[in-house]
Amino acid sequence: MKKLLFFIPFIAFVALGAVFYQQLGKDTEYMPSALVGQQIPDFKLVDMETDAVVNNSAMPNEPYLLNFWATWCPSCSAEHAYLGELAEQGVNIVGVDYKDETPAAKRWLAERGNPYSLVLLDEMGHFGVDMGITGAPETFVVSATGEILYRHQGVVDEAVWKTLKGYMQ
Amino acid sequence: MIMLPEVGHYLLILAMMFAFVLAVLPMVGYFKRNAILLSTAKPLTYVMTILTCASFVVLAIAFAQDDFSVLYVSQNSNSLLPIWYKVSAVWGGHEGSLLLWITILTLWAALLALKSHTLPNSTGPVVLSVLGIIATGFLAFILFTSSPFLRLLPDQPVDGVDLNPLLQDIGLIIHPPMLYMGYVGFSVAFAFAIAALITGNLNASWARWARPWTNVSWAFLTLGIALGSWWAYYELGWGGWWFWDPVENASLMPWLAGTALIHSLAVTEKRGVFKSWTVLLAIFTFSLSLLGTFLVRSGVLTSVHAFASDPTRGVFILALLVIIIGSSLFLYALRASQVKSKVSFGLTGRESWLLINNILLTILTLTVLLGTLYPLIFDAFDLGKISVGAPYFNAVFSPIALLLIIFMGIAPLAKWHNTKGSLLWRMSWLPAILATALSSLVFTFHDFDAYLWLSFAIALWLVLMCVRDWLDKVLSTRQSLWQRACKLPRHYYGMQLAHLGVAVSLIGVIFVSMNSTETIVRMAPGDRVTVAHYDFEFLGTRHVEGPNYTADTGIINVYENGENIAQMLPQKRLYQARQQMMTEAALNPGFTRDLYISLGERLEGDAWGIRIYVKSFVRWIWLGGLLMMAGGLLAAWDKRYRRKTGA
Known part of the structure; x- marks a missing residue:
């Protein structure tokens, strides 16, 4: 019996090795949001087009994508063209211009096309904090009633859209 | 000359062959009682070391000569990089740092071979042979999954991607070598422990041989961790000195276990007790070093330090881990149960105090291990994603550490056996x-x-x-x-x-x-702000061109009681090759306080967001x-x- 005690370290290690093996190759970057299943937090932000302060009631009455972007973010320019394609297909996308300079953002949309039905200015990044984002770009799928259904960190492309689409129904 | 990287690769293959022979011949010699086979251990060790070091030098030359046809060089260097960073870029990525790891291992082995005349005739070769096994495994890992000598031919890039700007710093030139000296140095104590298990010579003498080696490795690891913490403090731009990041924990765990080992070796040597426990600790300490290597390089945990993850590498290194740690723990289970302590254990003696030390240090190590692996285990059972951060570690770690420090005061006063x-x-x-x-x-x-x-x-x-x-x-x-x-x-x-x-x-x-005081303020040129009886005056910024970056330098005068004591120049750098922004904090160090300024984001016009910290006694x-x-x-x-x- 006492002899078996000396096998404890070995057994513990083997168990740990099994856990490691299972975890190999998993995507550690995947981060579900704690906000999934909850309503969009209350906000008051400036609408880029009208310069008026708007709140949650300005959001679309159909499922839509909430996309955080900025002119300083290289990945955002990478996904911009694809967002344009989605908009042409009739997907409703609301953009949040995150910690950005408004003139630069306006120029950017004028040059590259505007995929957004509404652009909100989050110059100080407060709304970003409320939404728990860690950087740009990040995209949320939101239901017609304002419930957050899914969160994606990073660039939206064709592969990602397949997942997002599932949540848009 | 143009063939140099191939030569480096070839040298590594040769080194692996010699390491393999070293792993086999002396071991066979021990079991067959063949003195000739035993005597091969020393020369084999030297040849293996020379080959590995030569290969390392070849890689360094490739960096110094900007040979961007080598994939690893093109990914981690740039022609504009200053020469000292080119050399340190050798260990700036996964492949090269692994080569550094194995180079240091062979150097430790060579040093041990040089000193092996103080060991009994059969022990020395077995110890070297154990190191040969480890070296074979890691050289194979480099050659099969992570060779730094792979070429990008025929389309060789005109220039390299550049070294990660975070690593372009003096702290990072010396931090990895020191850390690895420590990590890898524990392999010597490990090899002594395994040799003791194999030869059945589990008396006090192995502890005596292992002690100085363990102390030196521990000293290097301490320095490595301190350097890492110092680097994080001034380079990451927000003044913290420890983050409980998985990779930091990976270096802290062997340190804690190594500290326990140092004390337990003392008891084993002096009193002949804790014998099997000390052997287990030696295995445990080196295993934690290997575990750290695995965690950093396999991509199972997210961390700011992590190398790019690659599942093949993960599988390979996990297999290596299982073979080395698994077989040593199995050997331990078979052999340690036969050990009997002859000397009685004094309940009131120093050995009891050191036992408390060992228990507390082991608990601390397991605390950190649990905190580090918990997210992983949680995820493995599909319980969701969680992150364990500073609150857990501060709440659990610090009270136990304080308790340990109370006992640290008492133990040295106690006499052996009976106090x-x-x-x-x-x-x-x-x-x-x-x-x-x-x-x-x-x-x-x-x-x-x-x-x-x-x-x-x-x-x-x-x-x-x-x-x-x-x-x-x-x-x-x-x-x-x-x-x-x-x-x-x-x-x-x-x-x-x-x-x-x-x-x-x-x-x-x-x-x-x-x-400590910290403030984040918006400052336009001419603005003054007072933080902890220091006045900071922002004069504005100027544009600066570095060798491989451009920067805005903030100019800030510091006054104490109306007297100008320093001008501080924090920078916001843009590294061109990677288009990466870096915050270079300005420091005014002192024995009792540090002033620390980092430049935040540019706000409207010439105004900047500026972080100012005054930190007491941080040094x-x-x-x-x-x-x-x-x-x-x-x-x-x-x-x-x-x-x-x-x-």
């Missing part, structure tokens, strides 16, 4: 009262916080107990104080120095947390680390390790 309680009481009542009183005195000038008050009292207690013990030793005879002080052995001073280092670090940690944290390192080295250089020990 009278009255002696301990006589020695310790005065330091205990003084420490409490002094700590209370300090807190009359500061907002009272029970936890910090207690921590500070404990730090003072440790210092006073060290002094008390020294005084007791130098005053106990009629010889003059100086003569007596000189006669005390080096390992005693080494211990005292290391223990004082712990106190110094602890004092640093306490003062930083209780007396003491690393000063303590240096003292610990010096203590470890001093103890390893004690005269008694030089004597030839029994054949």
Whole structure:
């Protein structure tokens, strides 16, 4: 019996090795949001087009994508063209211009096309904090009633859209 | 000349073959009792070391010559990079740092071979052979999954991607080599332990041989961790010095286990007890070093330090881990159960105090291990994603560490086997009262916080107990104080120095947390702001061109009592090759306080967001680390390790 005690370290290690093996190759970057299943937090932000302060009631009455972007973010320019394609297909996308300079953002949309039905200015990044984002770009799928259904960190492309689409129904 | 990278690769293949022969021949020699086979261990070790080092030099040359046809060089260097960063870029990525790892391993093995004449004839070759097994595994890992010599032919890029700007720093030139010296150095203690299990020679003598090696490795690891913490402090731009990041934990765990090992080796050598426990600790310590390597390189955990993840590498290194750690634990299970301690264990002696030390250090190690692996285990059972951060570690780690430090004061006073309680009481009542009183005195000038008050009292207690013990030793005879002080052995001073280092670090940690001020302000040129009786005046920014970056430098004058004491120049850099922004904080270091400024984001016009920190005693944290390192080295250089020990 006492002899078996000396096998404890070995057994513990083997168990740990099994856990490691299972975890190999998993995507550690995947981060579900704690906000999934909850309503969009209350906000008051400036609408880029009208310069008026708007709140949650300005959001679309159909499922839509909430996309955080900025002119300083290289990945955002990478996904911009694809967002344009989605908009042409009739997907409703609301953009949040995150910690950005408004003139630069306006120029950017004028040059590259505007995929957004509404652009909100989050110059100080407060709304970003409320939404728990860690950087740009990040995209949320939101239901017609304002419930957050899914969160994606990073660039939206064709592969990602397949997942997002599932949540848009 | 153009073939040099191929030569480097070829040298590595040869090194692996020699390592493999080293892993086999002396081992066969031991079991067949063949002296000729045993005697091959030393020359094989030397050849393996020379081949590996040569291969390392070849890679360094490829970097120095900007040979961007080599994939690894093109990914981690750039023609504009200053030469010293080109050389340190050798270990800036996964492949090269692994080559550094194995180079250091072979250097330790060669050093051991040089010193092996002090070991019995059969032990030395077996120890070297165990190191040969480890070297074979890691050389195979490099050659099969992570060779730094792969070419990008025929389309060789005109210029390299550049070294990650975070790593373009003096701290990162020396931090990895020091850290690896420590990590890898524990392989020597490990090899001694395995050799002891194989030969069945589990007496006190293996502990005596392993002690200086363990001390030196521990000293390097201490320095490596301190350097890493110092680097994070000034380079990451927000003034923290420890983040409980998985990779930091990966270096802390072997350090904690290694600290336990140092103490348990002492007991095994002096009293012949804890034999099988010490062997287990030696295995445990090196296993944690290997585990760290696995966690950093397999991509199972997210971390700011992590190398790009690659599942093939993960599988390979996991297999390596299972073979090395699994087989040594299995061997341990088979052999250690046969060991019997002959010497009785004194319940009131120093061995009991050191047992407490070992229990607490092991608990600390497991605490960190659990915190680090918990997200992984949680995810493995599909329970969701969680992250374990500083709150867990601070809540669990620090009380146990404080308890450990209380015992640290007492243990050196205790005698082996048997200590009278009255002696301990006589020695310790005065330091205990003084420490409490002094700590209370300090807190009359500061907002009272029970936890910090207690921590500070404990730090003072440790210092006073060290002094008390020294005084007791130098005053106990009629010889003059100086003569007596000189006669005390080096390992005693080494211990005292290391223990004082712990106190110094602890004092640093306490003062930083209780007396630091930080503000984030918007400043336009000409604005002044007062932080903790220092006035900061923002004069504006100017544009600066570096060798491989452009930068905005903020110019800030600092006044104390109306007198200009410093001009500080924080920078916001843009590294061109990677288009990466970096914050370069400005520091005004001092013995009792650091001023720390980092440039935030540019706001409207010439106004900037600026972070200003005033941190008390922050330097003491690393000063303590240096003292610990010096203590470890001093103890390893004690005269008694030089004597030839029994054949």
